[in-house]
Amino acid sequence: MLEAEEQVENVIFQALAHPMRRTILKIIDSKPEGVSYTELITELNLSTGKLNYHLEQLSGLTERNSDHHYVLTPFGKKALNQLSLMRKETDPEDAKYLHMAASSQKSSLQPALRSFLLVGIAFSLVILLVWAYIAYIAIAEGAPIIVYVLLPVLIGLGIGLLGSLLFALKKTPDWLRSFERRFLGTG
Numbered sequence: 001m002l003e004a005e006e007q008v009e010n011v012i013f014q015a016l017a018h019p020m021r022r023t024i025l026k027i028i029d030s031k032p033e034g035v036s037y038t039e040l041i042t043e044l045n046l047s048t049g050k051l052n053y054h055l056e057q058l059s060g061l062t063e064r065n066s067d068h069h070y071v072l073t074p075f076g077k078k079a080l081n082q083l084s085l086m087r088k089e090t091d092p093e094d095a096k097y098l099h100m101a102a103s104s105q106k107s108s109l110q111p112a113l114r115s116f117l118l119v120g121i122a123f124s125l126v127i128l129l130v131w132a133y134i135a136y137i138a139i140a141e142g143a144p145i146i147v148y149v150l151l152p153v154l155i156g157l158g159i160g161l162l163g164s165l166l167f168a169l170k171k172t173p174d175w176l177r178s179f180e181r182r183f184l185g186t187g
Helices: 002-016 019-030 037-044 048-057 074-089 094-105 110-141 145-184
Strands: 062-064 070-072
Touching: 002 019, 002 074, 019 037, 019 048, 019 062, 019 070, 019 074, 037 048, 070 074, 110 145
Parallel strands: none
Antiparallel strands: 062 070
16 A cells, blocks of 8 residues: 555656646646647746656646646646645745755755865876876886976875865865855755
């Protein structure tokens, strides 16, 4: 029984997750005789590919009647009623909690920046290893004087870059949260 309840929740939340799908359900619900595909495209100003995708996501909540118009299924009506009920039962006291929930659900730049820094660290390590190997060959085989001058400078720069990237990786969560709060309005 629990699996069936979870499936109902998952299906409804997935269908209602996108604002366009909520709009499609409301448009279909507004006309008891149903809505044609052409009417949906015209009213929503969507490409056929996007409309087809959203209609596919709404399978089970919508169906086509004998006139080939889209209508809500009984399950679709229940889903739309739940959405309407949530809207009606939200009162001014809920605004604080709504804002808190909306803020926490905004996407963060942190995973992308962290990945970028990790790639930079890996790249810096590879470059440092290559320079160290070149230094080893230069010492073992002999090399022009310019190589003995440049390699320590390059290795020093590589170590400095690696240290900066490691420091940035450590400080990124705090700095990025502050940045997102200030400029993106999260938190």
